[in-house]
Amino acid sequence: MNTSSEVAAPEAARGARLTFDGAVLGRPDAPVLHDVALDVRPGEILTVVGPSGCGKSTLLRAYAGLLAPLAGAVSQDGAAVTGPSADRALVFQEDALLPWRSLRGNVELPLAIKGVGRSERRSQAESWLARVGLAAQAGQLPHRVSGGQRQRTQLARALAGSPRVVLMDEPFGALDAQTRSGMQDLLVEVLRGTGATVVFVTHDVDEALFLGDRVALLASGRVASVRDVPRPRERGALDDPARAALRRTVLSSLGI
Structure with missing residues (x-):
């Protein structure tokens, strides 16, 4: 995959800080997450994992301004998130x-x-299509390209508007293993230098540990813990003792 690193792309504004302060999220008759206290640092990639139905997508919708908290607060750089924004x-x-x-x-x-x-x-x-390796397909309609190419286009579209925050809800979940691995590498590559803050929801523990600067574990209706991910960001680093220990902790939280 050619990510065309020589092609200049417009820079995004520096990433924003996202904060939950004692937030209760979900429907009034069926809250999903309780007493959420979570701070996403400017410019980091925070991956979010947890069992199905634990509220990962609910968390993301609240950050996006699509779901108001039932209690507590959701904020960006200290200002309340009250609806969608071009920043996100x-x-x-x-x-x-x-x-x-x-x-x-x-x-x-x-x-x-x-x-x-x-x-x-x-x-x-x-410029963005060239950066994600799709310069030659720029004039094609979506149904004429592969699923991986459509996802690369969606990533380019998300970043073209220079957002300060990129919220990703299992974006590579429907891709085959090889294409998924390539998309993970591409995401890291195209984010380099943008400064954007990323919240990335996934069911895939190895994906979470490869992409994330930190990983948040959701369980029993709460943010159970937030852990730093050992570096370097290399696929071969899965055998690193500290990373292997974190992987066991995350898998245990998922009941695996």
């Missing part, structure tokens, strides 16, 4: 590309919403 981009497992727009047109969309002129947004979209 969402990336889902389903690529959610507009089928009638080319890959370039999809990546241009957040720039058009921000009022960027036609020629400039075309240039920026092509």
